[in-house]
Amino acid sequence: MKNECSIVKDLLPLYEEKMVSAGTADFVEEHLRGCEACRKEYERVKEPPTPLPSGGKVPLMTLRRKLRIRRLQTVALTAVFVLALAVSALALLGAPIYLPYAEGLVTVGADGKEGLTLTFEEKITDFRYDFYDDPDDAGVAVCYLEIWTMPWDQWRNGGKERLSVTIPAQNKPIRLFYLPNDGGESICLARYDPEAENPLETDGETKGDIVLPRLVLGYYFLIAAAALTLAGAVWLFVRKRPKARIWVERVGLCPAAYLLSHSIVSGIRWATYSASRDLALILFLTLLLYCGFLLAQSLLYLKKEIREDNR
């Protein structure tokens, strides 16, 4: 009897659809007359199928929505990476190239009592000067001058105007040093004292301090590398748990973006003479790349979901 029940239960859907032979139909009907359990099962089969809780059309809509999101994300991802590429190119083309001191690179003059006038060779793209208080000689204002050119300007050389600047007079004499930014000593270009009989002296024999490159970016690089390693280790632990895994990836992509940005902006060098410029560019590029990485990650998971939906 038990065995017959399971056969009848298997046949019920076909019987209901009238897709069984007359003999089988007779067999099922006879069994149903004598079996309470199978009669109940037959009542259940006869009921129309309950619709899906959210309606039959929704899975298709969800898939369509997912496809649309995927298309949007792909467009956004492309835009972000094109932008990141452009920023990287600008970073490389605008990287300062410092020059060893040479005669004629800078021409120093005095503008009466107003200050020092500097005129640069055509190839100089930009300059920067900073005052420091000389701890050994409080009566003198030490001024460090940095000048540089950029790959971009080296390519489109010629037809440019010479840069010039006036360094305003201080309330004490100025000693002007040239920073070669190549690990070498700074070179004294001029001494300027508007109160003196001969305000400007440019004998240039004095050498000054060695200015060392900043290593701060190297430390940031190491911190980011450590964070990425840590995230990788955590990922190995949680990779079987989808939710945690996604979050660990999101966090880990941040140092990854930083490391990539550093490599683009500063190469693999850790030492830099233009730390603040480099850092600003690295952070901006990190932000861009991080957005790109997040988009790529989300796209990847979405693709997986769509593939699973289609199964």
Ligand SMILES: [Zn+2]
């Ligand atoms: Zn039965």
